[in-house]
Amino acid sequence: MLLLDFWRAESVRFDAVLFDIDGTLVVGPRLLPGAAELISLLRHDGTPFFFLTNDGDHTRRQKCGFLLRAGIEAEEREVISCLSVLPELARRNGWERGLFFRAGRLGDTGDLELTSDPARLEECSAVLMGEGPYDWRTTWEALIDFFRHHPERPFIVPNPDTCWPNASTGGIGIGAGGQARCIRLLLHEMGTEIEPIYLGKPYRAIYDYAAGRLGVTDRSRILCVGDSLASDIRGANNAGMYSALVLTGITSEQQAQQAFGEFRPRGIFSAIGQGA
Ligand SMILES: [Mg+2]
Structure with missing residues (x-):
């Protein structure tokens, strides 16, 4: 049917x-x-x-562009991405005034104050897992160290996706969920338990x-x-x-x-x- x-x-x-x-x-x-x-x-x-x-990697505007090129007219307000949830979640939990650490790249994050500088991790009230190219080794090592000392700080993950098809290489990209689970596993093996908060x-x-x-x-x-x-x-x-x-x-x-x-x-x- x-x-x-x-x-x-x-x-x-x-x-x-x-x-x-x-x-x-x-x-x-x-x-x-x-x-x-x-x-x-x-x-x-x-x-x-x-x-x-x-898709937390592209903005809602970019998503409208993809749809339009395929032949569907869409307005930004008609797109809900996993990150659309974030400002309200932050407000509800009282995190919106703190600094967020962003690992990798993310699309729309509202008015949240972000840093990707591992040296500023200690100042951060929450961590956001992103995607895209970044110095993952330096970032992961800093995050593991951070969560060993602050396992209660929110680890927010836009989507649970393990991998995504990378059109430019023909191979795979590791999704935000896949990266978050790697970090969680490494922490678990060192005796620290954390629970990612998935949005998508x-x-x-x-x-x-x-x-x-x-x-x-x-x-x-x-x-x-x-x-x-x-x-x-x-x-x-x-x-x-x-x-x-x-x-x-x-x-x-x-x-x-x-x-x-x-x-x-x-x-x-x-x-x-x-x-x-
Ligand atoms: Mg689908």
């Missing part, structure tokens, strides 16, 4: 839609069938929606933030569309939202049919719309 047909028949059951981007609306620079049509339909009907991304899918923070922005209280009326069982589907199910899997990304039909528990999609769709 196509998601567009499901939406036309069942849209009365939903108040809002959350979209994953890669593998769901686009694959790299290529627009997936029906994606632009469904977005236009939602705009026409006044149905609120957000693009939900675990499948963790709750990004879904709570999106539901708040949508103003929808009955979360079962939010349709979440994605291509990953472990990220999009698990996250939506655990957040009490309606999970819809599209088979245009990383999940095969067999994997989808065999998924169970929190990984099981409520709906499985071959694509959003008909191919050309």
Whole structure:
């Protein structure tokens, strides 16, 4: 079944839609069938929606650029990245007045005061794990030393992703989650336990933030569309939202049919719309 047909028949059951981007609306620079049509339909009907991304490395403006080049018009305010959660989280926990240490590169971090200078780590009230190229050895050694003395300081990780495909090298890049778990393991082997705070899918923070922005209280009326069982589907199910899997990304039909528990999609769709 196509998601567009499901939406036309069942849209009365939903108040809002959350979209994953890669593998769901686009694959790299290529627009997936029906994606632009469904977005236009939602705009026409006044149905609120957000693009939900675990990409903390690019800004929301850059994400809009990627979507536009593929053929989907998007505004910055329609993109929720894992980092969108950060300013509110910092405010709620009283961290917003402190200095944050940023390991690597990050997209939108709001008004937070940041440093990437390991010599200033002692002044920092929290650590943010980033991505991109940086002197990881110097930074990791400084972080391990810091957390050995301050295991209670927040270690905030934008997404739990282990790796990501590096289009420029054809190889892999180590994700923020993968880096954070390496640091955590090294600390564990030295007898110090730390617990990273993850912001992105499948963790709750990004879904709570999106539901708040949508103003929808009955979360079962939010349709979440994605291509990953472990990220999009698990996250939506655990957040009490309606999970819809599209088979245009990383999940095969067999994997989808065999998924169970929190990984099981409520709906499985071959694509959003008909191919050309
Ligand atoms: Mg995806």
